[in-house]
Amino acid sequence: MRKQDVDYSLYLVTDSTPAILGTKDICQVVEAALKGGVTCVQYRDKKSETGALIGTARKLHAITKKYHVPLLINDRVDVAMAVECEGVHIGQDDMTLATARKSLGQDAIIGVTVSTLEELDTACRGGADYVGIGTVFATPTKDDTKHIIGIEGVQQMLFYLSSSRSKVKSVCIGSINAANASQVMWQSMAKQKTLDGVAVVSAIVAAEDPEAAAKDLARLIKTPPGFAKHVKAEEQYRSAEILELVPEIIRAVHEKKPLSHNMTNLVVQNVAANVALNVGASPIMANYAEEAKDLAGLGGALVVNMGTVTPEGLENYLKAIKAYNEAGQPVVYDPVGAGATEVRRSATKRILGAGYLDVIKGNQSEIVSCTPGGARLQQRGVDSGPPGTDYDVAKLSGAVRDLATLRKNVVVITGTTDYVSNGKTVYAVGNGHEYLGMVTGTGCCLGTTVSAMVAAYPQDKLAATVAGLLHYEIAAELAAERDDVRGPGTFVPAFLDELYHIRMATVQGDLAWLKRAN
Ligand code: 3NM
Ligand code: MG
Incomplete structure (x- = not known):
């Protein structure tokens, strides 16, 4: 899989805490989500020891490979190297992009969390493959979110990517679910530039039926919201x-x-x-x-x-x-x-x-x-x-x-x-x-x-x-x-x-x- 061809449209971020995963098995959830239409998976586990992380990442990679979907590891370049998966996702408080790139090489996918235009600019200049824009809406899933940026904040980032003709891909994150996915995708569009996808945790991991939840989301992100049906922003008039x-x-x-x-x-x-x-x-x-x-x-x-x-x-x-x-x-x-x-x-x-x-x-x-x-x-x-x-x-x-x-x-x-x-x-x-x-x-x-x-x-x-x-x-x-x-x-x-x-x-x-x- 060439990294330019990765489909970011429905990006699943995992969570292993009982509050979200419940008693389900993480591998089963990921496989169900892939069946439902998830196109990219990030293994995110802030608590487990390195050995356990590598063990689970290996199992997940075997599953994602079956579906030709990339597996990225949150924060841990060492784990990504150990399991030889497709890349990593790094936050602003993690290892720098340059260091990660040096360890993983040009072919690896590296994504960066950004919540301000400065962070976006730095990530783009530093050679990120994609950015995770957030936090869109307040979410209980991540306990240390810094900025709630709303749809308008996402849109400002897309304006930036559009005006700088950047090729960096983008997804947004933070309480995205079936009720707002279509609206977020559509309304954040700036100068014809749209998000490449949405990233979700609880909307899939906490769902009773992760496959159905993923299927629903995969459809919604491609469907314009009801209110968009009469919008003709391109219309040009004479008085x-x-x-x-x-x-x-x-x-x-x-x-x-x-x-x-x-x-x-x-x-x-x-x-x-x-x-x-x-x-x-x-x-x-x-x-x-x-x-x-x-x-x-x-x-x-x-x-x-x-x-x-x-x-x-x-x-x-x-x-x-x-x-x-x-x-x-x-x-x-x-x-x-x-x-x-x-x-x-x-x-x-x-x-x-x-x-x-x-x-x-x-x-x-x-x-x-x-x-x-x-x-x-x-x-x-x-x-x-x-x-x-x-x-x-x-x-x-x-x-x-x-x-x-x-x-x-x-x-x-x-x-x-x-x-x-x-x-x-x-x-x-x-x-x-x-x-x-x-x-x-x-x-x-x-x-x-x-x-x-x-x-x-x-x-x-x-x-x-x-x-x-x-x-x-x-x-x-x-x-x-x-x-x-x-x-x-x-x-x-x-x-x-x-x-x-x-x-x-x-x-x-x-x-x-x-x-x-x-
Ligand atoms: N990163 P949910 S918000 C993992 O803003 C993560 O960078 C965020 O979970 C950021 O889809 C978040 O359940 C959690 O709201 C998103
Ligand atoms: Mg992080």
Whole structure:
């Protein structure tokens, strides 16, 4: 077997502790896992004496050879040499890569654990064959994990491997299992660069039936997750093409009357429900996540608005996002005040790590807080940007595009001009009225509007989001210009009227309102 040809897609790391292995026999577990489809095996045993290690490694090697799968030994170059297996895996606290290479030679496979970009860089330059990126999610299996890096951390590593045109292979590790394998593989992709596989311990070793568990995982890592089915990150648009789709999208909402499931803050419940009704959706304000599975089955979209986040609320958001992801239904995330407090920063991080968010919508500082580098920015209230920042147009459109590229979704920055991107095209919308900023909840209700659009028109979420923005902001202009509107107070009911009128006009083929799009 040439080491360039090794398949890392389902990488099994063994564990001999009773808590994970139970009373099973390690060799039987490995053989069952190989039958199920494991493509690479690492023998990891931190406790046994050298003699026992060599004895077990020999037996394992006889088994892996039957399946033409490489056997690597964790840490112990001496054991690998004694049994003449295919290589080793070394951690950051183990023997150096250079020393291992010197002992084992060029043909041996040497993998290195990395959890930071510096470690990755060192491993690549040092001639590692593959890297084990971790720890993705907190795991009880390894008691000395240093960094929990999440899917975004994995993605940053893949960005690095992609930009440096590295040939080093990669797997990720840390609580990967059947529930998240497909999501991790798919969502960590950066610039077309994907992980070569996932590494698991307990998902196979602790399973009652390791063969079935391996079989399941082998299938899942090759299957895109349900929520990926409508993602078209590669789409490139001209403005005119999106505008042509707007009436069709508004009509789709009118005809399908999609559910808009809002997990939103205390301030906007009522007005958000009214906005949903008037753009043609069917609102439900349901903050209890146990309902999410049933609601996700009704074909609508979820809005997670963290305007009044609480510990219990956060757990509900995470569960609901999972339910919608599993059902393949869209999620709109509104990171209200994301940079304002430590609680919100950490809630944002957990929500971003919880699953796929089809649309992220926020003001400048909220969106910046969702970017990997933006977490430390201090934001003042929920309605203001961080002090001393002067975002220019290039920066804003760059920020939406970068975040959308990273997350393979649609990102909206609202402001005097709104910027919307799917990672390729950045679309600017200049509509709206200052009254929208003078009453509470209007930003949040835009999230509700967008949820209706993406639920009714999931095949093109960029166009659906733009349609939502135009419907919403042109309604605000029309309302503000009415003779009976004298300020923010009279504006709100007029705004609901105009949302309704735009929908009905569009359904009847009257598109005069859309001429205001700019
Ligand atoms: N290395 P499970 S995490 C062996 O982050 C190991 O480097 C890790 O076990 C790292 O799949 C880990 O049961 C244990 O969560 C992974
Ligand atoms: Mg180690």
